[in-house]
Amino acid sequence: MAEEQFEGENYHTAAHLYINAAINYQNAICQKFLKQIPSHKQHSDTSYFDELRNTLGSELQKYADAYKFLVGYKSQADYGTELSFNIAKQIRRRARTIKEIAEHLL
Incomplete structure (x- = not known):
């Protein structure tokens, strides 16, 4: 659905x-x-990300950086009026990082 909207x-x-x-x-x-x-x-x-250190292993920093970037835009996405193409593209890329890492674990 997100890809269709993009x-x-x-x-x-x-x-x-x-x-x-x-x-x-x-x-x-x-x-x-x-x-x-x-x-x-x-x-x-x-703060609980350290508890995921064993689970995420070497992907922890990449995962944490992507997640922090995404939640940094959550309020604007929820309540803002418009996110630009460039920001949406960065959000898509980081969301894909989360997805790729998560799918290997779940």
Whole structure:
């Protein structure tokens, strides 16, 4: 769905969907490996990432950087009026990073 929105030049909607998908992957990883899902009100809280160190291994920094970038745009995607093509493209790329790493774990 996000890819369809992106290809249809609905960049803000696409970015919103990419971010939410990445958060869903994050929730799935936390549910599987930490036996809990982080509070939805605190997406930007990544203090528990150290607990995922063994799970993510050498991908931890790449994963954490991508996730932090995405949640940095969450409020703007949820409540803002428009995200540009360039920002949406960066969001898509980082959401793909989350997806690729998560799919190997889940």
